[in-house]
Amino acid sequence: MIFRTFPIVISVDWPSLWQWSDDSIIGSLWLATNEILSDTTNGLLVIWHDSPWLSALVILGGLSALLTNVHTRRHSWRQNKAVQSALDALPEAVALFDPNGRLAAVNEKLASLMPLSIEPTLYPDMNAEDLYSQISPDTDAIVQARKRARESASSQDATLSFELPSYGKQPLLVKERRTDNGGTSISVYGADHLANLRFSDPLTALASRKRLVHELAQRCSRTRGELALIIVDLKSFRQINDSYGRAVGDELLKQTGLCLRRAVPENALIARTGGDEFAILMESDHNREAIESMVVNLLQTFRRGLNVEAMNVPVRASIGIAYAPEHGNTVSALLRSADSACAHAKHVGDNSLVVYNCDQQKQAKHRHQLEIGLQQAIEKNELSLQYQPQIDIRSKMTCGMEALIRWHSSEFGRVAPADFIPVAEETGIINRLGDWVLTRAVEDYQRLAKFGTSPTMLSVNLSRKQFEGGQIVTDVDRLLSRTGFDPNKLCLEITETALSSNSKKLQRQLLELTSLGVRLSIDDFGVGYSSLLELRDYPFTEVKIDRAFITNVATDQHSQDIIGAVVDISRSIGAEVVAEGIENQEQFDQVALLGCDRAQGYFLCEPMPATTFPDVVLVK
Secondary structure (H helix, E strand, O other): OOEEEEEOOOOOOOOOOOOOOOOOOOOEEEEEOHHHOOOOOOOOOEEEEOOOOHHHHHHOOOHHHHHOOOOOOOOHHHHOHHHHHHHHOOOOEEEEEOOOOOEEEEOHHHHOOOOOOOOHHHHHHOOHHHHHHHHOOOHHHHHHHHHHHHHHOOOOOOOEEEEEOOOOOOOEEEEEEEOOOOOEEEEEEOOHHHHHOOOEOOOOOOEEHHHHHHHHHHHHHHOOOOEEEEEEEEOOHHHHHHHHOHHHHHHHHHHHHHHHHHHOOOOOEEEEOOOOEEEEEEEOOOOHHHHHHHHHHHHHHHHHOEEEOOEEEOOOEEEEEEEEOOOOOOHHHHHHHHHHHHHHHHHHOOOEEEEOOHHHHHHHHHHHHHHHHHHHHOOOOOEEEEEEEEEEOOOOOEEEEEEEEEEEEOOOEEEOHHHHHHHHHHHOHHHHHHHHHHHHHHHHHHHHHHOOOOOOEEEEEEOHHHHHOOOHHHHHHHHHHHHOOOHHHEEEEEEHHHOOOOOHHHHHHHHHHHHOOOEEEEEEEOOOOOOHHHHHHOOOOEEEEOHHHHOOOOOOHHHHHHHHHHHHHHHHOOOEEEEEOOOOHHHHHHHHHOOOOEEEOOOOOOOEOHHHOOOOOOOO
16 A cells, blocks of 8 residues: 655635644645555545644645546545545535546535536536536626736736625635646635525515526526526506505415416426516527517416406516527626616506617616716706696686706707606606706796796696605605795696505595695596596596597597596596697687686697796787
8 A cells, every 4th residue: 555645734825714723734635546445446535634624635735636537537526435525524615626627526515506406427527617607697707807817816826816796795705726736726705695595486486586597697608509588577566566455466476476387388497586577587499489479478468467366457567588699698698688678668668578689778778878967967957947838728818837847968968858757767866856846846936926927826747756755745845834835826746657546655645745735636647547436536636638638639529528528527526627738729629618627738838947937828
């Protein structure tokens, strides 16, 4: 029997939190030749002594002998229980590679970071890049981090230290060390929390977002065919949650998960990735038409409604699809493309399907630039208000003024409200923006009042997001107290689509606003889901008919019937009716015959700055 001994010396690269012995020589590694096992087995045996640090004995010493023949005998590490036990005893995740760059062994901690278990027989087919793609979601970040580490290394044999993004909240610290025989050892620190990742959503029993990202990393690095990533966003979930309670909302999410399971192939991965967002990952087999047809059928099922608590609940959804590798061959790129397609579907309208293309990415970038510009617009004094008069149909006199926000960006020029208001709502800027509009409008009205040129009523639009924040009543009360503004002259407008049927929270806020003395108007009435009778559930004193019904009112009997019905119901609750979007004399005459109280539109008067707002506007 032949023995060789190797001294083990502590490396300066090991974490300082390890409490080592004062003596740097903490043990010896004994390697026996193949006579120990049998005459026919080219095996390796490890014997240790004089050290409790089993990990150091394996990692820091004698690796050249251990790795010499590992690529020719795939099971050598597994067969040698002593060596594997030593690896598994390490406090961090560790992998060993032979001189040819092929994976030789991993310990249990590293294996637990991989989404799928890998048989030891497959180790020689894996290199370091394959390993990193298993434990980190961003291939581009991996390449750049290793490149920077090599460039900053003092020598070719120096230990490489770099950070990689993880599937958790904290990054991973990775150290690559060269072994004596030209192989490589890789240690991963700060990864303990990854082993306990939850891969299942507890409510729906679907996969979690973390599981989806793991699976994406696996398939992006291994699958040669085409993948389809489908993002499903429920647009009506918040409304249902507010209207019927959290229990019904949770049941809707469960039923949505079941609906997705029935709609997609069995081998597809379905995940709940957010509160009201789901994702489907599947192989497309280059049959995009079949996948998109499947999604269209899914939207039709949503539209017909899901059975929730003995109720049939129609579901509004937006769906985006991205295909790998065309739309991204890394986890981050494919997720970004699918999210971009889904975001575009939201703007297209309810129950829409959008497949990613480069134009969407440009639009998403533009929206992000708008967001940055909006953040600075107030400080840069780029925002302004214009006011459109409301005309009393009987007297033909100005009776009100509606504040309309305008943005003249130093970077983009004039930006339409239809472009920047949705961005403000999605990003939360709308709360600050809405407060600025309300304050400036009140100040402008008070200046006009000093010169006797103010109309009876000031109308200001509110976003549903301002109600969701829960501070709107306090903000209005504070403004009225600070400015001394007469609340009877303030009318706050909220769009019909912002209403939630039987929403107790919204009803309470509206009642609190009326208790302050302000008037309330429902804007764009007729385009949402509210019935005429539901007007009685809210304390509105004004109903503004959407311009869609005004366009053909002079010739379309259906539009006339709807407007007539709105007028009748409004009269029964003591609310006035405003026809907006008047563009010609025929429209004005018809809404007057149907009983509307007031009108506004470009035919009557265009929006104007407060400084040029007239006292009286006569109909042309």
